[in-house]
Amino acid sequence: MKRHFSLGFCLLISALYFGQETNNTDNIIRKKMSTIKSDVTPKIDGDISDEVWAKVPIATDFIERSPNNGKPSEQAFKTEVKMLYNDLGLYVMMKMYDPEPSKIAKELTERDGISNDDFVGLTLNGYNDKQQSLEFVVTAAGVQYDAKLTTDGEDDSWNGIWHSEAKITEDGWTAEFMIPFSELRFPKKDVQEWGINLFRKVQRTNVFYDWNFVDNKKNSYTLFDGVLTGIENIKPLTRLSFMPYFSTYVNRFDGETTTNFNGGMDVKYGINDAFTFDMTLIPDFGQANFDNSILNLTPFEQQFTEQRPFFTEGTELFSKGNLFYSRRIGGSPSGEIELKDDEKITEFPAKVKLFNAFKISGRTNKGLGIGFFNAVTQKMFATIENETTGEIRKEVVEPWANYNVLVLDQRFNENSSVSLINTSTVRDGSFRDANATGLLWSINNKKNTYNFYGNLRGSWVMTEETKFGTKNQFGFGKIDGKHRFDINAGITTKDWDINDLGFSTMTNFANYNAWYGYRLLQPSKRFNKIFLNFNAQYYQRLSPFLYNNFVLNHNNQFQNKKFENYGFGVEATPFGQKDIYEPRAEGRFLNVPSYFDSWIWFESDSRKKFQFNINVDYYAYNEKARNLVSTSLIMRYRFSDKFNVFWQIQPSFSNNEKGYVGKDDSGIYIGRRQRNTLENSLNSKYTFNNKMALSLAFRHYFSDVTYKQFYTLDNDGDVTPTNNFIKNLNGTYNAWNIDLRYSWWFAPGSQLTFLYRNAIQNYLNESRLGMKNNYNQLFAEPAVHNFSLKLTYYLDYNRAKNWF
Known part of the structure; x- marks a missing residue:
């Protein structure tokens, strides 16, 4: 039921205005917008027909960020924003016009998972210092995304508790936000002045818009905040919340079944307007994802x-x-x-x-x-x-x-x-x-x-x-x-x-680096984006001095008018390398021949139902029959806005590489080996709505190593064939993981998760088994079967105290 618009609010709302000011430091124009306090607030349901919005002035005139940086927004894709606040938080209404509403991209994902989606959002900087903002985003499917934005980049691990809804309409789509002040950080002042920007993406045209112009010649988004004024005399609320959890696990391995029950709590307390205390008591991390383990033959x-x-x-x-x-x-x-x-x-x-x-x-x-x-x-x-x-x-x-x-x-x-x-x-x-x-x-x-x-x-x-x-x-x-x-040096x-x-990892070295990059700031006739990079790197051992490596690199990235991305690159070590880490002994090194590396990659248009990425990388060493071929193929098919499948396969073949195998009183031994690795993964997800999803993740990693010859490492870094080392180091490693997860975000900050896991791994002292034999031996190993159920509930002190 919609609330009625009050006469008092009508009189107050006339104070809202929009303007602009220039920052004299760098001549960046900062638009200004003002909001006022209202006791009448809208229902956050995506329906913007609430009377409370009717006479709130509109912020509009968005400007394109990419691909045409600085171009005014087309009238057909006009965006309108209105804002008001009360003692609890800030209310935002966004209206996105679209001439073809049926084509609005609205793929359902889990929270923080923007995919093939139109979306809108805003950044808020309570200290108005152009260095830190909180980012709030809603997709056309109603999925939330939030992050902390600083001059260092975007940190999407931050999860705030806020409310939003989106709705497709006859002339576009709408979104409403309610952002509690308890989620924001701002100084304790009677009159607030915040940094703000508003943004929108139209997925099918791949165009980004911002309310306050963002110049792509600069390296930081936060420099281009507008200014939000009008927030006054906010009554500070106690920032205190609890997140208790209860979990149970059933584990079965090698014929034995165990169960356990857990309970604990996370606590978050606002010490003052700027600082927050977070604590986890008796934590439970049993539902964290599996680690992507590999067969690691490096010294690190x-x-x-x-x-x-x-x-x-x-x-x-x-x-x-x-x-x-x-x-x-x-x-x-x-x-x-x-x-x-x-x-x-x-x-x-x-x-x-x-x-x-x-x-x-x-x-x-x-x-x-x-x-x-x-x-x-x-x-x-x-x-x-x-x-x-x-x-x-x-x-x-x-x-x-x-x-x-x-x-x-x-x-x-x-x-x-x-x-x-x-x-x-x-x-x-x-x-x-x-x-x-x-x-x-x-x-x-x-x-x-x-x-x-x-x-x-x-x-x-x-x-x-x-x-x-x-x-x-x-x-x-x-x-x-x-x-x-960029030029830099390190010790x-x-x-x-x-x-x-x-x-x-690496110690006892100095490095000197130089980099030059060119980027296309405005689209050309054929390309939306171009990035060209040239790099030179020199490494040396510090004590005693020893040349280590010199690397030259050039790589390119292009985006054409079809929004396909592709690139290529080359890299060379013209003088070879003296590897000071592979021998695992102080003062020793292994000579690695020079190589020429070349690669090429292609990424199809991500807006299509079927999307693929392919990468081929080839190292040619200045040594007979020594090379490395690494490839990757990724394919994703979007069956609907609710269901998609993502498959990735990564084979690599390293021929005649040399590496450490052992040492004794006679010296250090190096082996020449053939290594074949295949990583295969499948991820699929069915999202019922913006609060409920079922996902499946599978990964099989396989790597086998076959040794052809053993050597003694000489003092000058070369190697001499030897028959003294007779160990069998041929091996095959497998890691097999399956995660089946059901997640339900039944309330803001609250989640119920059911997880089934299956895991098997083995290491065999033999190689080149053949696919059938390898799988037979892998599945002969005992498997881990894990069932878990975890309930996490968010309790806000300000809401809970009203219950009593």
């Missing part, structure tokens, strides 16, 4: 993507400086066990249990961002059995541990910042502790055309002695216009090690 560990919600949401401050790798928390135990001759390990924990974690983050009205993160993990034991006496003992493999991250990030002059980051790991007892500190800066000139950046970082690892290392970088670049460039010392709470 594999880095996995973080998939646990608490560690992905609202962590943009903590990611600065690349000192924080959250997978270290709750990862593998750090301790090692020394076994006696008659002992064996009967039980060893795969993961360390997280006890609790919290984070405090926010930014003051003077641009100072502060973040503090803390996590505690539990003591973990391994079980050891004496095979002679049968005696059982337990040994600590991970003590109680405390992890901390502190970040101070000062922004200034619209697009510049200086940051200080510190991470520390403190373990109970005699286990090792660690600390890392970084100072970062990114300074732009007033016109935002040039950027000077760099960092100074140090690491301390404390065991019986303290190990100190550094990693530093300095760079300068042009970030504006058609022609851009990483031998003892750089942040692997207690970060992720580091």
